[in-house]
Amino acid sequence: MSVSERPLTLMAVHAHPDDEASGTGGLLARSAAEGVRTVLVTCTDGRCGDGPGGTKPGQPGHDPQAVAALRGAELAKSCELLGVSQLELLGYADSGMMGWPTNDAPGSFWTVPVPVAAERLAAVMRRERPDVVVTYDENGFYGHPDHIQAHRITVAALDRLSADEQPAKVYWTTMPRTTIAELISRMSDEAAASAEQVAGEPDAGGPDAGGPDAGEPPSLGLPDEDITTWVDISGYTDQKFDALSAHESQPDNAFFTALGRQEFARLLGVETFVRVRDTTGTPTPEDDVFSGLRGR
Missing domain, CATH: 3.40.50.10320 (LmbE-like)
Structure with missing residues (x-):
């Protein structure tokens, strides 16, 4: 052939x-x-x-x-x-x-x-x-x-x-490091909110509450200008979300599925x-x- x-x-x-x-x-x-x-x-x-x-x-x-x-x-x-x-x-x-x-x-x-x-x-x-x-x-x-x-x-x-x-x-x-920075910010916010809930007071969170400091420059990924190929998967984020959800035994995936489908599609x-x-x-x-x- x-x-x-x-x-x-x-x-x-x-x-x-x-x-x-x-x-x-x-x-x-x-x-x-x-x-x-x-x-x-x-x-x-x-x-x-x-x-x-x-x-x-x-x-x-x-x-x-x-x-x-x-x-x-x-x-x-x-x-x-x-x-x-x-x-x-x-x-x-x-x-x-x-x-x-x-x-x-x-x-x-x-x-x-x-x-x-x-x-x-x-x-x-x-x-x-x-x-x-x-x-x-x-x-x-x-x-x-x-x-x-x-x-x-x-x-x-x-x-x-x-x-x-x-x-x-x-x-x-x-x-892209811009995306990674936003994900890190989300992780930090969720870690701070979780710490506040456990402590029972609004000031229990902060940058050392259990997540990365959103102000730190991301070391993963690449600057946007160094990326050669940007593939639009907006029509397939539901399939990606469901595929990640299929790996339910691994809690590392829970952060992404916890975003919900709409936010998952926006970020990813x-x-x-x-x-x-x-x-x-x-x-x-x-x-x-x-x-x-x-x-x-």
Whole structure:
């Protein structure tokens, strides 16, 4: 089948169950609605996520196998909601946050030699032939070891492909610092309100009440002018919201769903990326990861 006869294919490489929804949920849903074949690669089983009652790995009540099984079921539901065409599970053990003992546990994603995991991913790429690949930057957006490893194996996998197997475009996920600043402000306000409620007095809050200081400059994301690609997902925020809600075992998602659909859509109605490889010559900034590819 020639390139012009087959549907465009998007591949998103993510570290854990729920990353697909938070980072690229809108892009996946929009692409699927537009007839693009969407392939999600999830590298780990999520076993270091929260167990019942917010228990962490190593605490009583945290069963890594049970957490992984639950998160796998949540991932399947999220993929259904986002219209993902193909889910590929690499099946490595979740490494946990940077500095956790689980980083060095046998079988953790962080301990897997990059060439080994990269060859497995390259095999998926050769089979699926993505036109566009999306993953994290070299810091994994926020320094999580599994995100960093996902970046490393994606770069190494791409380097293993022949010239005619290469995707036309490659992107890193990111977020504008203006959006991050607003989200941090919301977190700070909610933390202060919670502290006031617990203390029973109006002045119990403040910048040290349990959330980041909204006045601090955000260190995550990029300045708006450094972002190459702004994808309008305003028609798909309900699907993204529902996909995040499907990962209900993980309380980190609760902040976003607690915003409510309207505020969620206002704050997160655009997904942003940095284009790092391109064969189309399409100028940036752009509003479509498939710019230069549609109609070929």
